[in-house]
Amino acid sequence: MSSNRTLMVLPGDGVGPEVVNETLRVVEWLAKNKSITFNVKEGLVGGASYDKYGTPLTDETLADTIEADAVLFGAVGGPKYDGVDFDKRPENGLLRLRKEMDLFANLRPAMVFPALVDASSLKPDIISGLDILILRELTGGIYFAEPRGIEEVSSKVKKGYDTNLYTTPEIERIGRVAFDLAKARNGKVTSVEKANVMMSGVLWREVMTNLHIKEGNGIDMHHMYADNCAMQLVRDPKQFDVIVTDNLFGDILSDCAAMLTGSLGMLPSASLGSVDKNTGKRFAMYEPVHGSAPDIAGKGLANPLAELLSLSMMLRYSFEMKDEADLIDKAVSLALEAGPRTPDIMAHGREKVGTKGMMDIILRKLEELTN
Template sequence: MRANLVLLPGDGIGPEIIDQAERVLVAVAEKFGHQFELERHLIGGIAIDETGDPLPQPTIDACRASAAVLLGAVGGPKWDDPNAKTRPEAGLLKIRKELGLFANLRPIQTYPELVDASPLRREIVEGTDILFVRELTGGIYFGPSGKGEVDGHESAYATMLYTVPEIERVVRLAAEAARGRRGKLCSVDKANVLEPSRLWRRVADRVVREEFPDLDYSVVLVDAMAMHLISRPRDFDVIVTSNLFGDILTDEASMLPGSLGMLPSASVGASGPGLFEPIHGSAPDIAGRGIANPLATILASAMMLKHSLQLHDEAAAIEAAVRKVLADGARTADIARGGASISTTAMGDRVLQALAS
């Protein structure tokens, strides 16, 4: 296969972790006989510094023309001025919109070697394997919003707005994913209070009943799910929910494995390139020190090969290499739990060695 892949290193530790993922992609291409054309473009704070725009037009054009996009991270204290004309995060929101990425896939999986790094007891988290499907382009983040005055006091509002097609497409995507896993789908809403959630529940129930009757389907209120994730996370397989609820629940669930440095994610649309990235931020406090964990980004590259290029064997090879590295005891500082740790580049070296074996 010949494929054009765009790399967006971004800010903070982004360039360091993208470097290691790029090395892995080059090695996979060589091992399996593919040709990956890898090109880098600007996004986030560095893009503001160099162009004044967190998502310059050349970046948009390159991403649209690519087979898939791999992102490092955006943001940092340098660009945190609330009065600034624009911020790095605006580039991330815009690229999702430009590529039509309506669903975020975030796997939450515990590794046997790292289960004791979780803040929860081993018997609670061991064996957890959840795929969150978060609606990404609707809801309260994109509905009508503004500022005003109520009874002489300053006020602000944001509107949670969903349409039937927006709900249908993300529920279908989640249901298809559940069919390829353990056959369990849970929809999360707040239908006891919110009108948009009542629509969400009606549409989700209809889609699953009519199109996916083979699934083990359940519905849970968002506040109850917040409790279930820390009391019985192993009971869940695929969870689908709205933008706001998904944002909060996936961050909560990210603590189950014990380190953000191990968790990748994918943002996908109906067609065109997907956007793949680690879930952690730019970590400016450790940027440039060579101690960041590149494994989430390397695993994001595996998701990219699987979902955008349909290269399942190649993705499996990367995932197996990461498991071997962990089983052999290699740890970056975030997962070392006070023990010996290795550098970002050394972890990349270990993954490459495992791929070659």
């Protein structure tokens, strides 16, 4: 079947190719059973690209990615590249994609599936039914702002420095996304910064306050310091609905929230840009939160569910295929109830399966749900 939807696949490094390849089995299932097809292109990124081309992202791959309707991403990095020049490190391929596509809004849901309540390190009554969303500003802040560098102060002393910089428009646009998401959820936004010690945090709070007054009709918004938010996530996570924060704090808090669900292997993410007013197209990339996991790469042990749930987010946000996204989410829930688990979410008395084994169960559940 032909399709006018182009999907760019960037498996990357470590367990990235393993979880991406298994997720593509569901893409094939959708084509066969739902007549939903994609023109699938594949490229190299991160260490895989560096090994072949000497750069973590070629201009050609970037151009193909920009032309695509959505991007399914694996993971980048690994100890093999620890000695590589900073600008050639695998992670810079990912950062360049985010910057060139202006993927400023990073959506990281933290939802606890009923079957995984016991997999969390927190008590079941604290995390049972948890469904929160962390919205991370992704193209500004300390990861991109200048000046930054390492300089010699003396023959024995160096200094390393970074700049955490935000402008009013950058904060306003991520704030608007937070309000839009909250309107479709429970209507509550927690804006997180460090206004008590950081001037960028002072501006963040000021801009979010003014935006709420002008555009936050019906939204219940609160401010919270980032360190308190980290504590509250493990004390009473269900107090939150949408958390919106900057690049650095979003990176840290979303990993903290990941462990509420039982495993990083369960967390998907979506990175979205603005909608082009002329074409209606929105740049978007979907990836698991877990990273390349080099310690288990190549062993067939990685949990593919975060990648699969990233595909579900792609169907939901890039292609408005809510029914198909819900179908995948339901299949994941049923698969977890069925028993077999990958090592990261193992529980007493459960059968251990690998990456392929878990996806085999998913495909069986998809068949059951549609027959």
